[in-house]
Amino acid sequence: MPELPEVETVRRGLAPVMEGARFVQVEARRKDLRFPFPKDFTKRIEGQTCIGLGRRAKYLLCDLSSGEVLLMHLGMSGSFHVFRGDGEQATARYHHERARHMKHDHVVFRMSSGAIVTFNDPRRFGFMKLVPRTTLDSEAHLRMLGPEPLGNAFDAAMLASACRGKKTSLKAALSDQRIVAGLGNIYVCEALHRAKLSPRRRASTIATRAGGANDHAVRLVEGIRVVLNDAIKAGGSSLRDHRQTDGELGMFQHNFRVYDREGKMCPTPGCKGTVKRIVQTGRSTFFCPVCQK
DNA sequence: CCGCGGGCCTGAGAGC
DNA sequence: TGCTCTCAGGCCCGCG
Numbered sequence: 001m002p003e004l005p006e007v008e009t010v011r012r013g014l015a016p017v018m019e020g021a022r023f024v025q026v027e028a029r030r031k032d033l034r035f036p037f038p039k040d041f042t043k044r045i046e047g048q049t050c051i052g053l054g055r056r057a058k059y060l061l062c063d064l065s066s067g068e069v070l071l072m073h074l075g076m077s078g079s080f081h082v083f084r085g086d087g088e089q090a091t092a093r094y095h096h097e098r099a100r101h102m103k104h105d106h107v108v109f110r111m112s113s114g115a116i117v118t119f120n121d122p123r124r125f126g127f128m129k130l131v132p133r134t135t136l137d138s139e140a141h142l143r144m145l146g147p148e149p150l151g152n153a154f155d156a157a158m159l160a161s162a163c164r165g166k167k168t169s170l171k172a173a174l175s176d177q178r179i180v181a182g183l184g185n186i187y188v189c190e191a192l193h194r195a196k197l198s199p200r201r202r203a204s205t206i207a208t209r210a211g212g213a214n215d216h217a218v219r220l221v222e223g224i225r226v227v228l229n230d231a232i233k234a235g236g237s238s239l240r241d242h243r244q245t246d247g248e249l250g251m252f253q254h255n256f257r258v259y260d261r262e263g264k265m266c267p268t269p270g271c272k273g274t275v276k277r278i279v280q281t282g283r284s285t286f287f288c289p290v291c292q293k
Numbered sequence: 294c295c296g297c298g299g300g301c302c303t304g305a306g307a308g309c
Numbered sequence: 310t311g312c313t314c315t316c317a318g319g320c321c322c323g324c325g
Contacts, residue, residue, distance in 0.1 A: 126319090
């Protein structure tokens with residue numbers, strides 16, 4: 001489900017009730033998600049204060065006072081939900097509003113802010129893990145990640161050099177978290193449309209022979225930045241599972257130009273094309289064959 | 294190095 | 310109503 005804008009939306013929803021608050025009680029209602037919970041998972045979190053809640057690519061990072069970091073990933077169908085109020089009210093709200101969803105509420109945090117925070121994940125491709133802050137950068141899940149697309153380090157020169165010599169498609173390259181970290185199927189399609197580049201184009205064609213950036217790389221970086229920022233402003237995209245932590249829908253799905261719009265008219269001004277769906281590396285790609293070259 | 298297929302899971306929607 | 314089939318915002322592994 002969640003790509004960078006959805007995870008950032010979740011982070012912004014959780015931060016006000018988690019940062020500076022203590023974990024009063026942690027409940028893991030099953031023994032595993034994608035991986036087994038680590039040994040003493042709940043005990044290692046209970047009593048700790050959340051010093052800060054960060055994000056790296058599609059991962060949430062909760063800095064604990066113990067010196068460990070709670071690393072969380074939402075997989076395809078993970079979502080967090082916040083129930084505010086003092087403990088009693090939050091509990092009542094939780095039981096009242098969540099009856100239908102409790103089956104997949106796998107983790108429950110009770111915070112000293114009074115809020116209850118639930119993690120729901122029907123497909124269980126998500127996970128939670130505890131790692132020492134000192135070795136966070138060498139953690140297997142984070143070590144191979146490329147630059148943050150909204151960070152200062154990400155620019156046309158960097159993207160071009162990462163794509164230099166790559167025979168794979170642009171779609172596959174942008175989906176590769178080692179090249180740029182945080183895009184997924186939706187935002188790759190959307191960024192390529194904004195940049196007017198075909199998803200089938202060889203990745204190497206956004207670099208000069210010397211490995212520098214050409215105009216394609218410049219447009220692509222701009223397309224990525226703009227679409228991610230716009231999506232964050234809209235609270236992410238809600239197709240099936242994604243919700244903001246207050247239960248509200250994200251709104252960016254209404255701004256999709258190509259994703260899930262097979263057969264519809266290309267929204268590029270003056271373009272008479274129709275959105276096509278193809279399959280690349282096992283996943284749907286949506287694009288306009290007329291204006292995306 | 295590369296593309297592809299399969300696997301991990303559940304649920305929604307389509308078609309019959 | 311119910312069955313079967315396909316597909317879904319991620320990611321990992323092994324194959325050729």
